[in-house]
Amino acid sequence: MKDTLNFRHVSYLWDEAKAATLAGDEVALFLYRSNLLGADLRLTNYAGGNTSVKIQATDPVSGQPVEVMWVKGSGGDIGTLTKAGCANLYVEKLHQLKARYRGLEFEDEMVGLFEYCLFDPKCATPSIDTPLHGLLPFKHIDHLHPDALIAIAASKDGEAIMHEIWGDTLGWLPWQKPGFDLGLQLEKIVADNPGLRGVILGGHGLFTWGETSYDSYLNTLEIIEMAATYLEANYGSRGPIFGGVKLEQGPDEAARRAQAAAALPVLRGLASSQRRMLGHYTDDARVLEFVNSHDLARLAAKGTSCPDHFLRTKIRPLVLDPEQMSGDPAAVKTYLEGLFAAYRQDYAAYYERSKHANSPAMRDANPVIILWPGVGLFSFAKDKQTARVAAEFYTNAINVMKGAEAVSTYQGLPEQEAFNIEYWLLEEAKLQRMAPPKALSGKVAYVTGGTGGIGKAICEELLKFGACVVAVDRDRLEETQADLRKKFGHDSALTAPIDVTNAESIAESLRQATLQFGGVDIVVNCAGLSISKPLAETTQADWDILNDVLVKGQFLVSQAAVAILRQQALGGDIVNIASKNGLVAGPNNVAYGTAKAAQLHMSRLLAAELGPDKIRVNTVNPDAVLRGSKIWEGDWAAGRAKAYGISVEELPAHYAKRTLLGEELLAEDIAKAVRVFVDGSLAKSTGNVLNVDGGVAMAFVR
Template structure:
């Protein structure tokens, strides 16, 4: 089945007109602009994430003079037209924008002109205007759309694109050669429109399309129609034969397993300022591309559209599928890519260029396996992969009507190292402590596990929740996704006493996020019985979960953790128990198993030090609220052991027993867990922290 999919040309999707007259009947001009923008941006056949910009020229009352003035509403810097609200638009005096041309003396002034835009702000709007603002302000038309759909860029990035544009639309749509976004491009579009009053838009080579109309609906209708016509045209061309020269490498049947094994090794080699998070995809279009005859030639050319390039770098790293088991080959491949990137920087840098940024690849392509992307966080890695998928679609369409044309190297550099882009990067806040790190938490659906996961998520980590209760852990994952975003949390059903399930959970973590930096071994049970009533089955059950379970998770996490030594190391945290260091009446099986796990942690601290793996223990006591263990027989058993009621009396008993007379909560254990996971404890290993509100019996030294 996979081979036949790779042999078939994958067509361009045809956008659907979703305009609803009933919805728009009472909207203002500005609200119509938002409606149109959201419709366009929510349809990935129309534009990609964060791509494109829209505008409308609206009559407003000047708050300073009380007079009516023309105001340009245009998508502001950053954001996504598919999800933005009214606050996503910059608002500027149109008259002032037109007056800016008096300061313009040619394309060397593009950066200077951006500095004038804040002076044109209307009504103290805090949303910054983007560099694309002149494309909208200089044209005399009321409504303007500028989008970058794959079908359009395929025309714009092909040697046959200009002829195809003429064939499709005659003099309705013009063709302008490549020019970086800015005031000069706005002037060129304005001059084209003035010289061609019959035109309704223009193709921008290597960039996208801009079109205009008198009403919001006409503009939307026209944008959707032009994209649909381009897609239908390319689909007809693609129907004549296989894309990319046909199949050279068939898809692997175990490509997900291959990626799970490969990604942590690649991630470990990508040493830089911060760790990276990975994303894997083996969608049909990617598999078709990486397994094609033309793959090597096209991949080397790199991407064309600036939107694609900024997120994917100048070109991807391609790997030989027959050499993936060779660590020396992988190290050499990463090193060579970094050297090539450094050479590109040296060839293209200007006198005032910012310092070279991270030279590691963003996109890694493997024939028969798929596409892997690595970035500072999961969302950025995923979006980079989606943009490279856009680039694949563009290459397919461009090659169907001519030769694919990538972005000129110097132009690519000038966009990547644009001083305006650098200034934007410098204004970004520092990332949170755990951004770029990946954690696996066993017992992730329970009180301590969930609280620990949430604490790590709050600081930017990606978390894989593992739990024996598949429904509960899926529910907890959904809860965290609602709170922290769908990219950063995943879940897996896992019995920590089953070695096959443990290895599967770690493979899932590697496949979803690219590796592992923090292991929180927390899955547990509890039992209470006098020695005479402690069966061998009960004894073994405690040791299976609390000792063997910790052993299995640590053992199979170890290879993932070892690789991160060059990037500051990694952390293992065992959630132990006060009973691991203090004797407990009627709990010999539980306490002995916990003691075994704690001693295992000390042994692993010795083994892990040379690999930068820190191993520490957090010993809770009497964490009753929010704990699933205390919801079962353990509560009744411990109450019986102390001769008290199992309700509030039990909680008060543990509170009063403590030296500080305070209850211990899952969040308290999570705080200690986070400390051991963070850089704050970078010089601590082989340690235990008691979080028990004070218990002299459990003093560790």
């Protein structure tokens, strides 16, 4: 880092040695710059903003040199952008589209014409912002949504403040929905003001540029740094931030998290009235400063400004009354039911006031963002990543409101403009192009024994079909979490320690699951151990630990999880991993077989009791899953080998031979059986037993 670059509000990440390896490859340098900008969430959020570069290329048809623009494609993220995520277009053809443009009423038809400007027909789909880059004359362009800049862009006096900070080196364009006309306005303001180093889009964001990738990067950082420095110098100059503290900092972090965990299943159930949602919770200091302030109600009602913020957070958040939330659980639930009903009615009225003749049908009317003074922010969406990103975007909106109020008055998008963004036909088309949800999308699976061979296989199977997973166990937690996240994504999995014989340990692991994902939908009791001894050698300690882990553990986990399932009121599944030994009497197995039989019958009893709650309870009976299973790592294998008069090495073949199918059983086989019970394939099945044993006639249920 150069000594002259003393940034305090942005991250200067440019590595000259790394950039030197990319010298001569303008596209590679453009991608490098994009990734650096996307790595700092103060500059832009996930999938927010876009970047571009214009290069000379050889036309594959004419063989002549042509100017081609590489730009982030629709739905991409600059922080992870690669060539595959870019659209590339003939610059001349983009300019030729000006002759086809018929005015604001026909904006959307221009997007279809972008396809005819593609240099590589197989590249990513161009975004609506393509002309904003293509019509500008600069080689390298950055369009970002930095909190500090949007704070000024969303201020009542934003244009005057811009001149105060940057003089005449930045231009200002009032709010307008992105599209071809905005590209034309950008082109004009730059042509009319040749000394500009950037343009602020009112209520939206920032455009900057440079002759080289590094020049553009540095210009972008310097402008954002100047904005952030100006805001910092003015905090408190117009009175206390957010009007001062209304609710003094209440509970400590542990107490806040306990309150959040207790309320999340109810909130999630209400937010899932149209489709099952996953939740996210944060008590970030920036959030608490906002939700505990006097100005919370006034500013929350104004909604967000930047289109990227609004698309992910809805017209406005739902704000909870901390006094109403302090009552007994039944009263709190009644209060929340009324609050959600009122929010849905208000949203429907907003839709009716704002809709056009060709607007898409009204979408889910439930809130995305919920603010609880003293506790924090909750967000709900179709998957965990979307819920987390929505919370990040609203945190950015809080930063914007804080900055705008420090120097002027914050202005959200006018209601009609907000609707036009939310129900934009182009956004609707993007939604329609999305892949259909997987069978378990939106569901949370809680798997005890989740780091063992069978447990981890169950986790992976459920993750493949779209579930999020909480694997709880005594060991291998860090490595299991790292492995599952590497395979299925950072937001997909969580591990937590558990002692299934201890009610508080179970409660804490479920609290972690709820805080991470909003609740629980699928409970798999897979924790276990095995002891194989003759009656005379079985000790009371052997008996106790088997019944504590297998029977008491299944009971305690089910009891605690059902309380959450009932709070959500969304139904659910409990799948208990028992054993062929719960049905078949074998030698040297009195304690283990008895415990497994108890697990099996408990499943039937719970199925009979929980049916009215739409909670299905079923059992999978494995047999002799040797490879990767924890229970075969101890004395169990030796005990079973002794019982059959064979060596441990001969066990896999022995168990395979005695089955009707002659097949060895794998952990993946058990996992698939669990998945079939919970993926909707057997939605009307409860109290049932599925043997996965290769076919053992003695275990036939009769």
